[in-house]
Amino acid sequence: MKIGIPRALLYPIYIPLWKTFFEELGHQVVLSGRTSKGILNNGVKTCVDDACLPVKLFHGHVMDLIGKADVILVPRLISIYPGEFICPKFIGLPEMIKNSVSGSPKLLIMNFNARDRLEKGYDGMRQLGRELGASNTNVERALDRARARQAEYESMLESGFSPKSILEKRNARQSPASVKGRIGLIGHPYLVYDDYINMNIVEKLAARGYEAIFPENVPLEDIELACSRYPKKLFWSYGKRLLGGGLTMLEKRKVDGLIILTSFGCGIDAFIDELLLRANQREYRIPQTTITLDEHTGQAGFDTRLEAFIDMMEWRGRYDNNIPAYGTDVYTGKSLV
Amino acid sequence: MNGLEVYLGLDVGSVSVNLVLLDEKYNVLEKFYLRTQGRPIEVVKEGMEMMYRSMPAGCIIAGVGATGSGRELAGAMVDADVVKNEITAHGMAVLQSIPGAQTILEIGGQDSKIILLRNGVVSDFAMNTVCAAGTGSFLDRQAARLGIPIQEFGALALKSTSPVRIAGRCAVFAESDMIHKQQMGCSLEDIIKGLCEALVRNYLNNVGKGKEILPDIVFQGGVAANEGIKRSFEDALGQRVIVPEHYDVMGAIGAAILAHKKIRQGYTTRFRGFDSIHSDFTARSFSCSGCANLCEVVELSSAGSVKARWGDRCGKWSSSAARENHADILA
Known part of the structure; x- marks a missing residue:
């Protein structure tokens, strides 16, 4: 299956985790194009008007993937570290996309909630992996590899490289x-x-x-x-x-x-x-x-x-x-x- | 030919186009304040023409500087030696002409800024972000709506006995609040004074937020002509506010000073004389289709040849990197 990932919001932070996970499960990952005037215009046109620019851009990137991917990943990040939250707009993202983006693209909603324990955050990915038809063993293996790749990426960032x-x-x-x-x-x-x-x-x-x-x-x-x-x-x-x-x-x-x-x-x-x-x-x-x-x-x-x-x-x-x-x-x- | 070496400064803003001529001691020999009226090319030409005609005999233009939001355009038209942002230009003008100044309040046509000067350099600044509520173009609009010449706006405010409160956070709110106060029967003087206070309140809360406003305080930009705003600043700050003699053209003065500083370092001016300004400048814009960004590229031509292009993200059309040199002129 071709899974589309919008090049927006926390894409530059989590792409190694997400991409590796889906690829290890045997899927193909396609990214939306780089932000451009067309993506910006589509996002602004589609999204509710009082959202912030990054959320509007996410809408534009989702639209860019329509026709390029079988399903489009919309992460629902609730908490990425125990005891902390991120902006509520991330929590409502799947609903915003469902209600605003026409042409009803198929969405793949992936929850991440590490509020209690970091480990629990990955349960959303496990569940999604199983929904995509993978066995528990395969999901765990894919997740391990994805997390290893993510850890490697984060240590490169800490050593001074930019995501780009x-x-x-x-x-x-x-x-x-x-x-x-x-x-x-x-x-x-x-x-x-x-x-x-x-x-x-x-x-x-x-x-x-x-x-x-x-x-x-x-x-x-x-x-x-x-x-x-x-x-x-x-x-x-x-x-x-x-x-x-x-x-x-x-x-x-x-x-x-x-x-x-x-x-x-x-x-x-x-x-x-x-x-x-x-x-x-x-x-x-x-x-x-x-x-x-x-x-x-x-x-x-x-x-x-x-x-x-x-x-x-x-x-x-x-x-x-x-x-x-x-x-x-x-x-x-x-x-x- | 051994004439007096003079320096020309242009400040092309949203509301006005200003030109000044300075001698080497930074005395203002000539100045013009013209309305942009959305036609910057024509008005720059007109201003240059006026400057040419009124320039004291025996003067030689030894350097040219351009600033303001239209500085790229102006710089290309007159072959300026220095093209600099308004903050640096305004800061430079005050540093050279008003010793002891530590704070600049500047309100122009569409932006407002605060610049802090310490120890002879710009040490901090802020510009308005998304709100133009306190700026000249808004005042212009309100004056037109009330049918009062903008020149009389300030004097009317000073006649107020009990200013009414106007919402100052947003130009739209301010306007509707003013209309409501008018309908209630408040006097024009009190409404205008209320507007001045609202603008000052908005400026200090927004642009001046967290800035240490120390004396001497200089108030400049087109809006400094408004006696009512000046008075409101003095009331709000509890201090005297100085409006310099050439408050309306300080950006252009700064640009001319920057040009002088560059020439003094051994550069030769790119200025080719006033004749070239008579040529037929045309600007056109087109959408580059090189990538998905579809940048709006502006092209300035004169006498059939392209003088400059800008507006693209990738540098395919503009070669601004080559033109813009960041020579060390702030020393």
């Missing part, structure tokens, strides 16, 4: 020819790894000599540690990753600037961005800006903000005289040894 460089087998990290500095790109995976919707920000940064690092490059232990400063548990998994990822980048002096990409109307980002900004202003004082993305295709407003931010970073850097405002001095002279 791994998934598209780019041999190098997407780095500029000569690196002037690093910029932390903080945002949900469906924004920071979708070049169409983020206006090619990674390449634009590279053209100015800056390498981007992402929340997925930060190990989970560091994220937990960084978030332990807050009196309450951050129970949105992605909110925690964005905040903890940003804080770790600041704390470890890994970045010269932080750019937060947010989609208009994102409820989680509304307070996560604010918490990160406050921590940065209080303790690190590293240039930070927020760029809001929606369905614009005109790039002028985006480019103005990006260009102004880099100008400011370089302007401030020069004043700091290689003694960054955050305290540590950096020796840039000849090597002493």
Whole structure:
């Protein structure tokens, strides 16, 4: 059977798990095309109007798969870590697709709920595997291989690769020819790894000599540690990753600037961005800006903000005289040894 | 020919096209503030024509800078040496002309920004995100709706004795709230003053959120002409707000200063004189069918040859990377 996977929402995070699982069960996986104007238009046209842009894009990607696949995978991610949740829109995704996308494509709904225990999260995949006609033994074997592949992928992400460089087998990290500095790109995976919707920000940064690092490059232990400063548990998994990822980048002096990409109307980002900004202003004082993305295709407003931010970073850097405002001095002279 | 070397700055915005001529000491020799009226090419030509005619004798244009949302277009038309974003341009203009300034409040035609200056550099900034409620084009619209020339808007606000409260978060809400207050019989002065307060409240909550607004505070951009908004800022901040003499063309001043800085580093200007501006500029846009993105590419031609293209994502049409050089001009 040909199983279509929309290249949207958490695709860049979980594709090794999903793809391996279905392929090990003997199915063929097809991906929707890369986000394009056509996919965006279809998504905006089909989806309820008050949803956020990433959810609209998911609709567009589902429509792109109609006719290309026998069934279309719609993950229902409820909780990806014990005791935490992700945005409720992920929970209602299958219903939104069923009610909005016409042409009644056959959907394959895969639940993932690890609220009690991580292991229990995979029960949804087990159940789906059996529904697809596989034996328990085959399902377990496929799941083991899929999880091994996913673990390998996550450790590559933590070692500094971007999903794009791994998934598209780019041999190098997407780095500029000569690196002037690093910029932390903080945002949900469906924004920071979708070049169409983020206006090619990674390449634009590279053209100015800056390498981007992402929340997925930060190990989970560091994220937990960084978030332990807050009196309450951050129970949105992605909110925690964005905040903890940003804080770790600041704390470890890994970045010269932080750019937060947010989609208009994102409820989680509304307070996560604010918490990160406050921590940065209080303790690190590293240039930070927020760029809001929606369905614009005109790039002028985006480019103005990006260009102004880099100008400011370089302007401030020069004043700091290689003694960054955050305290540590950096020796840039000849090597002493 | 040994004339006075001068620098030309253009700021092509959504509502106005501004041109300035600076000498090397950054004195403003000439300035023009023209309405864009949705025809940037014609208005840039018109402005250049006016500049040519009124330029003091013996001046030589030694460098040209362009900024504003139409900076690509303007830069291509006049062969600008520097094409820079508005934040950097506004920041530069204030840093050079108003010592002691630490905060810039800038409200233009369709965007508003706050720029913090510390230790002689831009240290932080923010721009409005999706809401243009507090900007010049909205004020323009309201003035037109009320049948008052925009120039008198501010003076009317100052006559208010008890301003009414207007919803400021959204231009649509503000307009309907204003209409309702009018229907209730509130005076025009009080409504306009209420609008000024709403705009300032929205600006400080949205653009100015979390920013440390320290004196001296400079208020510039087209909206700074509005005495009522200035007063509302002063009331809200509890501090004096300075409106610089050339508040309406500060972006263009910054662009000219940036051009001077670049030329000083040994570049030769690309400006070919005022004659080229008379040529017949035409812009057309087409949809590139090279991939699924169907980018809207804009092509600017003059005298039958293509001067510049932009708007594509992949760089197939524009070679902006080659044109845009990020020379170290902020030093």
